[in-house]
Amino acid sequence: MNAVDFSDQLQRLDTTLQGIEAVLDLTELRSQRAALEREAAAPGLWDDQANAQQVTSRLSHVNGEISRLEGLRRQVDDAKVLLELADAEQDAGSLAEVEAEIGALTRAIEALETRTLLSGEYDEREALVAIRAGAGGVDAADFAEMLLRMYLRWAERRGFATEVYDTSYAEEAGLKSATFAVKAPYAYGTLSIESGTHRLVRISPFDNQGRRQTSFAGVEVLPVVEQTDRIEIPETELRIDVFRSSGPGGQSVNTTDSAVRITHLPTGIVVSCQNEKSQLQNRAAAMRVLQARLLERKRAEEQAAMKELRTDAAGSWGDQMRSYVLHPYQMVKDLRTEFETGNPTAVFDGDIDSFIEAGIRWRRQQQLTASAS
Missing domain, CATH: 3.30.160.20 (Double Stranded RNA Binding Domain)
Known part of the structure; x- marks a missing residue:
């Protein structure tokens, strides 16, 4: 590629970022930050620990959003300056650096763009995640524990606080069920795409004959209830x-x-x-x-x-939605979006952002199709 191609790519990235900045409303985010900082500095904040945690969590999230937007804006502007210098001096090394920067910016801006698609009624909420072993005996219980670790590692990678409420251990290995909270704004909108039946295919470590075993686990994602929901339970x-x-x-x-x-x-x-x-x-x-x-x-x-x-031909977002295959080949594939990777180890270590982003885009398309029918 030459400098003209790189310039066109940077201009497209700039336009996309401008759209994201408009949707997320950087000015409003800064206003929210100022208000939350005043709340966080109030002398009696920690008299109500639940409210204090909510305020500090929200402030951390807003600061993260602002830093992310401002950081990407600086990177785009810096890449443009670097391209101008590289073109003027015909510096191949600097052009290669611009190309690498464009690749990193493309991935980061695409990831942020999916955040703008979270506009559902409860998408801003924190999330409650329940995992249950399904068919497959001890392998299913072990799979449920693998999924619990996967989601907790995903949250840890993102700096999200989690709290495990309940773990019911199976007799031989693994978990019958587990429930935990992800305490971060938009955790529900982000993780709700994970609801459904997950399937694992592997050589069972619990089978003395080394046979291949298929096992299942169910994932349920719920929005955390707030006081305004008024769920009265006598x-x-x-x-x-x-x-x-x-x-x-x-x-x-x-x-x-x-x-x-x-x-x-x-x-x-x-x-x-x-x-x-x-x-x-x-x-x-x-x-x-x-x-x-x-x-x-x-x-x-x-x-x-x-x-x-109304007639709605769109299928359920639940049911069987992802396969994790460890034998006879290595692959994790989302059955709705067709997104796949050949690195199950990374996935089970919490590297699931690409699956989540593809799922959020798929869900948005399903919503648009349903509303148009």
Whole structure:
């Protein structure tokens, strides 16, 4: 490529970035940052720890958004200056540097562009993620634990705080189920594309004959309930059981009846939490999960009612959505977007951004198709 081609590419990137800056509204973000900084500096902020954590989390997110936008703007402008110098001096080394910078900018701007597609009712919320072992016996339980690690590593890579509410261990290995929160703005909009059935194909490490095994695990992603949602749950609709925690843990595990199981009698929904030290903390966490499930149930019922009012050929976003194949070849493939990679090790280590970005774009296209029909 020559300097003219590079100039055209940089101009396209500049135009795309301008569109992103307009959608995300950099001026409004800076205004939000100023307001949040005032809240964070208030003397009595930590008198209400839940509110304080929300304020500091939101401030961290807004600062990250601003830094990301400002950083990309500087990179685009610097690349243009470097290109002008390289062209004037006919410096091949500098042109190669511009080419590399264009490649990095393209990937970064495409990733940020997907963020502008998160405009759903609850997309700004934090996320609750539930993972359950499906068919496949001990391999499915092991797969569920692999998925838990994958999502926690993904959150860690992004600097997102997480809190594990419940882990139910299987007898031989792995997990029957796990529930955790991702405490970052837009975590729900970002991770909701992961809902569905995940499939693993591999030589089972638990089979003495070394046979290939297919196992399944289900992932459910819910938006965290906020006070404005007003999910009222009468005490008469709840059955609350306490029991001793099980599995690995500290001194309080297996010594007191601190774990809590809540059953919502009208719907039969059951949630549990055992990872906090006190019964009160576990009960509060379980109630948050229950409220999130009831909110999701309400939304699903509203969506079902809307589908009855119009013909909608679009399929469900759930069901079987991704295959992780470790034998006879190495591949992870999303069955909806057709996006795939030949590096399952990186995927299980939390490198799933490309899958998420492709999924968000696919979902947006599905929404546009459905609204046009």
